[in-house]
Amino acid sequence: MLPFKKRGYQELTNEKLYWIWLSSIPGIGARRFYKLLEYFESPRRLYEASKTEVEQASRILGKKCWEKIAAARNTKALEKAQRILSMPEFSILTLSSPEYPALLKTIYDPPPVLYCKGRPFPSGMPAVAVVGSRRCSGYGRTVARRFSCELAQAGVAVISGMARGIDTMAHKGALDAESGYTAAVFGCGVDVVYPPESKSLYQMIAERGSLFSEYPPGIGPSAGNFPARNRIISGLANGTLVIEAGQKSGALITVDFALEQGREVYAIPGNINSPYSKGTNRLLKEGARVVTSVEDILDDLNIAAPACTYGHSATRSGEAAETGALDFFETSVYNALEDGEKGLEELIQITNLPPGQLNAILTFMEIKGIIKQLPGKIFMKQWKV
Numbered sequence: 001m002l003p004f005k006k007r008g009y010q011e012l013t014n015e016k017l018y019w020i021w022l023s024s025i026p027g028i029g030a031r032r033f034y035k036l037l038e039y040f041e042s043p044r045r046l047y048e049a050s051k052t053e054v055e056q057a058s059r060i061l062g063k064k065c066w067e068k069i070a071a072a073r074n075t076k077a078l079e080k081a082q083r084i085l086s087m088p089e090f091s092i093l094t095l096s097s098p099e100y101p102a103l104l105k106t107i108y109d110p111p112p113v114l115y116c117k118g119r120p121f122p123s124g125m126p127a128v129a130v131v132g133s134r135r136c137s138g139y140g141r142t143v144a145r146r147f148s149c150e151l152a153q154a155g156v157a158v159i160s161g162m163a164r165g166i167d168t169m170a171h172k173g174a175l176d177a178e179s180g181y182t183a184a185v186f187g188c189g190v191d192v193v194y195p196p197e198s199k200s201l202y203q204m205i206a207e208r209g210s211l212f213s214e215y216p217p218g219i220g221p222s223a224g225n226f227p228a229r230n231r232i233i234s235g236l237a238n239g240t241l242v243i244e245a246g247q248k249s250g251a252l253i254t255v256d257f258a259l260e261q262g263r264e265v266y267a268i269p270g271n272i273n274s275p276y277s278k279g280t281n282r283l284l285k286e287g288a289r290v291v292t293s294v295e296d297i298l299d300d301l302n303i304a305a306p307a308c309t310y311g312h313s314a315t316r317s318g319e320a321a322e323t324g325a326l327d328f329f330e331t332s333v334y335n336a337l338e339d340g341e342k343g344l345e346e347l348i349q350i351t352n353l354p355p356g357q358l359n360a361i362l363t364f365m366e367i368k369g370i371i372k373q374l375p376g377k378i379f380m381k382q383w384k385v
Contacts (some may be wrong), residue, residue: 007187011088013046013290014098015042015043015044015094015096016085016092016094016245016363017044017078017081017082017085017115018042018043018046018047018078018081019025019043019094019112019362020081020084020085020092020113020216021043021047021077021078021080022043022046022047022069022079022112023035023111023112023113023214023216024077024080024084024216025068025069025072025077026068027064027065027068028065028068029109029111029228030071030109030110030111030214032061032065032111033112033152033223033228034109036057037042037112039057039246040057046069047073047078047114052262052316053065054069054070054183054271054312055320056073057174059361063245064253070125070164071358084217084321084337086218086323087217089117089191090115090116090117090190090191090217091112091115091116091117092113092114092115092116092253093114093116094113095110095112095116096110099120099121099234100114101114101121102123103127103235103236104232104234104235104236106124106261107148107231107235108260109231110213110235110259110298111214111232112279114212114214115189115213115214115215115216115217116190116192116210116211116212117206117210117211118205118206118207118208118209118211119181119208119209119210120210120214121157121183121210121236122157123286125155125157125181125239125305126155126156126301127156127157127158127159127183127236127237127238128151128156128157128158128159128237128239128240128241128242128266128301129160129233129234129236129237129239129240129241129254129258129310130144130147130148130159130163130166130167130173130241130243131157131160131161131167131170131230131233131240131241131242131245131251131254131255131368132144132166132167132168132170132242132243132244132246132249132251132280133165133166133219133244133246133249133250133251133276134163134165134166134167134317135165135246135276136165136166136172136243136244136248136276137244137271137274137276137340137341137376137380138372138378138380139244139340139341139380140165140166140169140243140270140276140339141166141272142169142234142246142380143171143243143248143268144166144173144243144244145169145170145172145173146173147173147241147243147268147294148169148170148171148173148176148182149173149174149176149177149180150177150294151173151294151297151298152176152177152179152180152181152182153177153178153180154174154175154294154298154303155303156297156301156303157174157181157182157183157236157237157239157296158170158171158173158174158180158181158182158183158184159182159233159236160182160183160184160185161184161186161229161230161233162184162186162194162195162198162201162205162224163189163192163250164195165244166243166244166251167184168198168201170182170243171184171201171205171209172201174209175204175205175208175209180204180208181208181209182208182209182210182238183193183205183209183211183212184202184209184210184211184212184278185209185212185213185229185232185233185236186211186212186213186215186221186229186230186245187213187221187222187225187226187229188213188215188219188220188221188222188225188380189212189213189215189216189217189219189220190215190217191217191218191311192213192217192218192219192220192221194220194221198246201287207309210215212232212325212326213229214228214229214234225243226250227250229251230253230254230257231254231257231261233257234254234255234257234258234263235257235261235341237263238263238301239254239263239264239266239300239301240254240258240263240264240265240266240269240281241266241267241268241291241297241299242254242255242266242267242279242283242288243267243268243269243280244268244274244276244277244280245276245277245278245279245280246275246276246279247278247279248279249279249358252279252283253280255283255288257365262285264289264300265283265288265289265292265295266288266289266290266291267280267281267284267288267289267291268280268291268292268298269281269284269290269292270320270338271339272341274291280358284364291298308368315351316344326350327368329353329357329361330350330361330364330365330370332351332353333347333351333358333361333362333365333371333373334353334354334365334370334381336350337371337381339377340380341374341378341379341380342378342379342380343376343377343378343379344359344362344377344379347379348363363381369382370382
């Protein structure tokens with residue numbers, strides 16, 4: 001990467017305008033941006049280059065790409081970049097900004113411009129990306145929230161993508177911790193709430209954590225943006241934890257980036273019969289580090305575990321339930337759920353209880369907080385949070 005000299009505030013602000021301008025041109029991704037930067041030394045120099053200079057440099061990226069750049073070398077495009085730069089609700093970091101996350105700078109193709117909302121990324125704070133499938137089991141959601149809370153309690157930043165499923169639970173878990181910090185990385189503009197039902201989570205992260213995107217404000221979610229987004233999730237973190245991932249889960253793309261970036265990959269073993277765990281279990285066979293407790297990650301990162309971690313009181317409640325707080329029939333149902341969530345028909349077969357009696361038992365156990373009912377009459381053991 002090119003070295004940057006120390007300059008005055010006004011000069012850096014002016015330069016930032018041209019970084020926004022160049023990075024906003026369609027088709028100019030991080031790699032093309034840096035090729036141009038190597039040739040012209042700065043985006044401003046490219047904007048102000050003579051026609052002869054541009055023609056000489058056109059061999060770098062090809063004719064079509066240069067046509068897009070030529071079409072954007074105008075006052076209107078620069079005014080648009082100025083409007084973005086003037087938005088008070090966002091902070092805008094370029095690779096030359098001192099606040100740019102240090103670990104992200106070290107990846108092969110860091111985003112030239114980061115649009116940020118919320119707190120600055122805490123310098124020197126260890127970070128773990130927690131990822132998994134949008135479609136996941138109750139077990140996966142519970143573990144994602146629990147592990148993320150324990151990581152946050154230990155002073156670890158939790159990074160994820162605010163997608164449905166595991167990502168959402170990772171952010172919520174980090175926010176469960178009293179001083180927990182979490183960062184969400186978007187595949188759209190940082191001002192666009194996606195998924196739309198996560199508005200309250202978006203606001204909480206903006207207040208207590210950080211929202212990041214390499215896409216300018218106003219850009220909507222696009223399928224092609226998310227794989228590139230994943231390299232930022234892994235790039236911000238010392239390691240990536242996969243909790244549940246199917247064979248074709250997008251979380252596995254994040255893993256590929258983490259490996260390319262030389263970061264550690266952790267995975268939690270899953271039910272061998274569950275489609276949600278096919279990708280996770282394959283990672284373990286391919287050499288990912290097995291994780292069965294947060295201490296496994298903290299030990300690897302040389303971080304001391306906090307005295308009191310998430311879910312311990314709930315575990316004690318569960319142990320009390322197993323050792324006498326349940327009657328004979330409740331114990332039968334509880335044991336049937338020991339290896340994972342199950343549907344009503346499967347519970348009838350395992351417990352040999354009549355449907356009417358089983359429904360009554362399940363209702364009482366749910367009221368007590370011992371089990372939880374999921375959509376589709378699926379039941380799981382409940383950890384109180």
